[in-house]
Amino acid sequence: MVEVPPVRATDAELVRTSFAALADDTESVARLFYATLFAIDPPTRDLFPVTMTAQRERFVAALAHVLGRVDDPDRLVPFLAQLGRDHRKFGVLTEHYASVGAALVTSVRRHAGDRWDDDLEQAWTEAFRTVAETMSTAARTERGPATWAATVVGHRRLGDDLAVVRLLSDTPVPRAAGQYVSVQVPQRPRMWRWMSPASAPNGTGELELHVRAVPGGWVSGSIVAHTRVGDRWLVGPALGRMSVDRAGGRDVLMVAGGTGLAPLRAIVEQMATRGANPRVQLFVGGRTRADLYDLDALQRTATTNPWLTVVPVLEESVGRHGAPEERPDGMHTVLRGTLAEVVAGLGDWADRQVLLSGSPGMVRATLAAMTAAGTPPHQISWDPLPPA
Ligand SMILES: Cc1cc2nc3c(=O)[nH]c(=O)nc-3n(C[C@H](O)[C@H](O)[C@H](O)COP(=O)(O)OP(=O)(O)OC[C@H]3O[C@@H](n4cnc5c(N)ncnc54)[C@H](O)[C@@H]3O)c2cc1C
Ligand code: HEM
Missing domain, CATH: 1.10.490.10 (Globins)
Structure with a gap:
């Protein structure tokens, strides 16, 4: 101290x-x-x-x-x-x-x-x-290292503005599922940015990141467009306290917008390694179908983990607003609207622990709608946001 x-x-x-x-x-x-x-x-x-x-x-x-x-x-x-x-x-x-x-x-x-x-x-x-x-x-x-060196071992573009980057750090970065780290990439020296690993720590130094290029963004655009396998990155210490409170005994509501899914997916992945878990309902939202890039993998996890339910939510104004829609393969029921509208419209979730993750706008809107709908604010947690 x-x-x-x-x-x-x-x-x-x-x-x-x-x-x-x-x-x-x-x-x-x-x-x-x-x-x-x-x-x-x-x-x-x-x-x-x-x-x-x-x-x-x-x-x-x-x-x-x-x-x-x-x-x-x-x-x-x-x-x-x-x-x-x-x-x-x-x-x-x-x-x-x-x-x-x-x-x-x-x-x-x-x-x-x-x-x-x-x-x-x-x-x-x-x-x-x-x-x-x-x-x-x-x-x-502080006795621990200031940074960890890591090599890019995978870079997969999922459309114009999204990439999944897989890193392997020389030594594992100590972290818990749901925490975020900062990264520095060789294309943008000294511009550190926060990223939330989407994979649970497994002792090997593997880190999977989901990176969305924001318009005019210095670092995110460069990662999506110019990262190459073999690039050497620096990773800073992990921070953040987003986690499932198992002692609290509540079931869990997770609300993920876009790449905000990453830390929640890491938490779910880690929960899947345990036998017993609280019930988790995970709402995954995006503007278009392409934003729900990880849905099929999540759905597979849900199939083998009965405590998990995944609910996709699309903003795109196709179909009737707020109405569920069956996909032809019957796998996902898609709800229409913003995450804030859909989640808050389904009730007060007063018996749940709620984890929110997404863009600052999505988190602020969902928080406001849920508290207005009666969700007790102290049961809702989210990662730090930049000033409005
Ligand atoms: C705790 C935390 C975890 C994060 N995890 C991830 C993650 O897993 N994946 C990921 O892709 N990003 C994540 N981010 C966002 C990331 O850290 C960067 O802020 C983002 O990539 C933009 O950086 P940039 O250098 O491209 O943009 P900058 O050059 O810093 O900014 C360019 C413009 O974009 C605007 N902008 C910045 N960030 C955003 C945003 N998030 N949404 C909309 N507009 C924005 C700025 O206001 C500015 O006008 C996280 C942020 C935080 C705080
Ligand atoms: C004394 C109190 C200080 C406070 C409260 C403070 C606060 C901050 C904060 C909040 C950030 C943004 C962090 C982030 O987003 O990751 C930051 C970044 C930074 N700080 Fe400090 N800082 C302090 C001292 C210093 C000192 C002494 C230096 C050395 C010159 C320094 C150099 C930097 C640098 C290089 C950055 C990164 C800037 C960038 O990315 O553009 N800071 N600081």
Whole structure:
């Protein structure tokens, strides 16, 4: 456990309100932050990707967000310790924190202008010191590797914007089914992206990833179009707590949109290795039939595992909205509508543990519809989403 020196609530409040006052200006604060950082500590430039996109603004906003919460160590410390350990994959060292702190305080001070005073200077400096100490101590005391090297052993295109990539890491990445990892691909150096393995860990270092190219996306488009067997990737430590709570005794509802199926499939795959399981209803949604790329494999799993039911849901407006439709082979009954409409329309699911996984839009919409339909919010879990 990392010990954090306490920060006064008044200092945290000063940081919060002074950053909020810059709300319209975060882009230029971010620009000044990076210019200052790279001027006072030029080697830090090499830690960041060549292309400084909108991602950069999020880093400064994240910094300010955590600095404003340093008076709530119970929630912040575990998060910061994890963030600090994860920063090892960027090549971040303890000595970099002082430069980042100086660059941040300089850029906020410049933008605050007349509003800046000694109290603000002290509040920002103290808050940063606490955050930096927590992150760097956690990083220094972590014994596990920062990254794992892996080789691409399979790349299968499933249409224009989707690929299944199979990796074999040199040594297995410690992880649980349902967790996500970050990856760096040789075509996009230093652009780390989160991916959720679709395969359960089996001790061999195999990782199957389902990658959807998002329009204009730097990394996903490159993975789908340009990955080659033999490419060497880097994989970061696994994170996330999405799992089936067996002790809770509830049956399970899983709702997967597109490649959001991946972590849920990993959980199902792992459950299939056990004798007894709670009942699982897995709704798999997509806009078109092509989005239900894994349906046949899932259906085969369901055939040999009676605790699992797979329900495909298609948004495509063919047939009557909300009405079930039999496929000619009789294997799948397809429901029509968005996942949010279909799942929430079927009841309050109050007796279930609910796992949601998919695009940020799909998760937000399904969460809103289900809570409105009466599903107790504390029974619903999902992976972290980017800010709306
Ligand atoms: C916990 C977690 C697990 C994830 N697992 C997977 C996975 O298994 N498979 C997978 O393909 N992706 C997954 N993602 C998304 C992935 O990490 C990237 O965000 C996504 O591939 C886009 O990266 P990019 O570099 O191509 O786009 P960027 O260059 O970062 O962004 C380009 C544009 O696309 C938008 N955009 C970014 N992400 C999305 C999105 N998910 N949907 C719609 N628009 C978006 C951005 O706002 C921006 O306008 C996961 C994300 C998280 C947080
Ligand atoms: C002190 C507090 C810090 C906080 C709160 C913080 C926070 C963050 C966050 C939230 C991200 C995005 C993480 C992700 O999406 O994976 C990030 C990325 C990053 N951080 Fe930090 N960070 C801190 C310090 C540092 C330091 C000292 C450095 C070293 C120069 C650094 C370098 C980076 C790099 C290189 C990235 C990746 C950026 C990218 O992908 O574009 N950070 N940081």
